[in-house]
Amino acid sequence: MTLNAAPTDLTGKTVLVTGAAGGIGASAVEHFAAMGATVYASDIADDFDGAATYVRFDLMDPKGLDDCLAWIAEIKPDVLFNNAALFAMGSILEEGDLQQLDRLFSVNVRAFYAVMQACAKSMVAHGQHGSIINLASQAGHRGEALVAHYCASKAAVISYTQSAALALAPHKVRVNAISPGVIDTPMWKTVDAMFAKFEGKEIGQKKREVGEAVPLGYMGAPADVARVAVFLASDQSSYMTAQTIGVDGGNVLR
Numbered sequence: 247m248t249l250n251a252a253p254t255d256l257t258g259k260t261v262l263v264t265g266a267a268g269g270i271g272a273s274a275v276e277h278f279a280a281m282g283a284t285v286y287a288s289d290i291a292d293d294f295d296g297a298a299t300y301v302r303f304d305l306m307d308p309k310g311l312d313d314c315l316a317w318i319a320e321i322k323p324d325v326l327f328n329n330a331a332l333f334a335m336g337s338i339l340e341e342g343d344l345q346q347l348d349r350l351f352s353v354n355v356r357a358f359y360a361v362m363q364a365c366a367k368s369m370v371a372h373g374q375h376g377s378i379i380n381l382a383s384q385a386g387h388r389g390e391a392l393v394a395h396y397c398a399s400k401a402a403v404i405s406y407t408q409s410a411a412l413a414l415a416p417h418k419v420r421v422n423a424i425s426p427g428v429i430d431t432p433m434w435k436t437v438d439a440m441f442a443k444f445e446g447k448e449i450g451q452k453k454r455e456v457g458e459a460v461p462l463g464y465m466g467a468p469a470d471v472a473r474v475a476v477f478l479a480s481d482q483s484s485y486m487t488a489q490t491i492g493v494d495g496g497n498v499l500r
Contacts (some may be wrong), residue, residue, distance in 0.1 A: 256284030264328055269468050283479075330353060342392075379422055379475050383403075466494070478491070
């Protein structure tokens with residue numbers, strides 16, 4: 247018996263990665279390029295070092311978002327890795343105010359949705375059987391006392407993923423999400439400092455604790471997420487849509 251395995255090769259595919267300047271986004275750029283894709287990348291950072299054509303956009307700025315959407319219409323991506331997001335912490339009694347809510351939702355929900363919509367419209371208009379991959383989080387599956395707005399924004403990502411998948415299924419455009427758990431990125435230095443402030447912990451203590459609490463016993467790496475993104479972008483996942491895949495070492499049982 248000869249097995250006709252679906253390829254993970256992405257040669258000939260155009261991939262857009264948002265939030266591409268570091269951590270998970272930067273790893274995704276490397277993995278997509280290694281699989282042969284032509285990669286376009288965006289972020290708010292001025293500098294970028296990666297195997298992609300990079301354009302800076304501030305997605306919180308209305309003009310920046312509009313410019314990004316116009317750029318999407320030009321590059322006509324076959325695959326979207328919708329990764330750009332902000333993080334913040336604070337008690338609902340104090341720091342978790344409406345200003346923080348508006349800031350997080352402007353990127354994590356509003357800009358996320360606009361980018362997804364622009365890519366979907368382009369894929370349908372050009373008859374591309376594309377793949378949209380949204381970055382959710384384990385935080386989108388449960389609330390956390392100090393991370394209310396972020397948790398809610400990532401729950402919205404999961405819900406929009408399901409709705410978009412159903413709307414785009416007739417056009418053979420697949421929409422899935424990835425829910426990373428605790429991933430060891432440069433951002434964790436900032437997150438750890440926030441927990442030190444709000445929970446009275448020593449610097450480095452929270453990061454060590456969350457890694458040890460993972461059923462597999464350690465924090466994940468950006469590449470762990472990027473490899474799943476390649477799977478969702480490729481024909482390996484051609485019968486998958488409307489799903490949210492946990493890459494969290496067993497933290498959340500679905």
